[in-house]
Amino acid sequence: MSDRWIEVAPRVWVRRLEELDQSVGLVIGDECCLVIDTGISAESGFALATAVREKTDLPWQVAYTHDHFDHWFGTSAFGESAIWAVGDGAHYVSVGDEQRKAWAARYRREGREEDARRIGATKLVPPNCRVSGAIGLDLGGRTVVLRQVGLAHSDNDMVVEVPDAGVLFAGDLLENGAPPSYDGAFPYEWPQAVEYLLSWKPAIVVPGHGDPADYWWARAQARDLAEIARLCGEVAQGFLSEEEALAHNPFGEAVMRTALDRCKALAPAAPEPQAPAAAPTPPPPAVVYEVFDYSVDLTQR
Numbered sequence: 001m002s003d004r005w006i007e008v009a010p011r012v013w014v015r016r017l018e019e020l021d022q023s024v025g026l027v028i029g030d031e032c033c034l035v036i037d038t039g040i041s042a043e044s045g046f047a048l049a050t051a052v053r054e055k056t057d058l059p060w061q062v063a064y065t066h067d068h069f070d071h072w073f074g075t076s077a078f079g080e081s082a083i084w085a086v087g088d089g090a091h092y093v094s095v096g097d098e099q100r101k102a103w104a105a106r107y108r109r110e111g112r113e114e115d116a117r118r119i120g121a122t123k124l125v126p127p128n129c130r131v132s133g134a135i136g137l138d139l140g141g142r143t144v145v146l147r148q149v150g151l152a153h154s155d156n157d158m159v160v161e162v163p164d165a166g167v168l169f170a171g172d173l174l175e176n177g178a179p180p181s182y183d184g185a186f187p188y189e190w191p192q193a194v195e196y197l198l199s200w201k202p203a204i205v206v207p208g209h210g211d212p213a214d215y216w217w218a219r220a221q222a223r224d225l226a227e228i229a230r231l232c233g234e235v236a237q238g239f240l241s242e243e244e245a246l247a248h249n250p251f252g253e254a255v256m257r258t259a260l261d262r263c264k265a266l267a268p269a270a271p272e273p274q275a276p277a278a279a280p281t282p283p284p285p286a287v288v289y290e291v292f293d294y295s296v297d298l299t300q301r
């Protein structure tokens with residue numbers, strides 16, 4: 001399979017990338033277009049930018065669904081443009097630098113020298129337009145909504161809604177063909193975030209990885225995410241063993257293990273046991289100095 005376009009609604013495209021089975025987006029208005037995520041490296045970003053130019057000559061803006069490297073390391077190919085995200089630029093630079101080093105080291109360990117070089121050479125392009133809550137972005141003749149959601153898959157998730165076409169770009173809040181990733185996720189809050197973003201019943205839902213699907217597919221995955229949260233809660237409260245949760249869950253043992261570990265990491269630390277407080281020492285008796293008036297002859301009363 002090579003990279004290919006799917007038109008999910010009029011002038012709303014999904015680019016299916018071979019690498020990591022990603023789905024990135026393109027929404028075309030009358031005056032400009034919006035590119036949703038840019039791929040894992042400068043090379044993949046350049047290929048995406050070239051493919052976008054096959055569809056439109058309009059100026060582009062870029063939206064990052066979240067800060068995981070595979071969603072924004074390709075942006076250097078897009079030159080100067082408005083880049084929308086929930087996290088701010090400083091956050092992206094700091095997190096991006098960590099991910100660049102960590103993934104280059106990981107690829108090197110796996111003997112994937114070319115991939116290590118590609119990711120190590122990535123020029124980080126942080127966002128320059130911050131989304132807090134939700135904004136409507138006018139592309140000319142159509143307005144898309146950039147909406148902050150979460151905590152969920154990460155602490156900076158953003159989805160893109162195309163209301164006139166009934167399309168939702170969900171980032172990694174939903175994944176098709178592979179289980180959702182709980183690394184750095186918030187297992188208890190995630191299902192609520194998905195319920196919220198599905199509340200307008202989008203007809204087409206584009207996951208961050210895997211094929212576009214419909215509303216009912218997304219609802220089914222929302223139920224599975226809620227089941228993971230329920231299992232995590234029961235384990236945390238001692239109603240269920242970890243072994244039972246690992247053996248009976250919608251996404252398999254590895255995903256459940258990550259979710260359980262993540263819940264433990266997020267749980268507030270138990271308070272340090274304190275030595276019993278010493279009995280309070282009574283205050284010293286107050287000394288009362290009474291002034292006796294000797295000038296009064298009490299015998300005369």
Ligand SMILES: [Zn+2]
Pocket residue numbers: 066068153172181
């Ligand atoms: Zn992700």
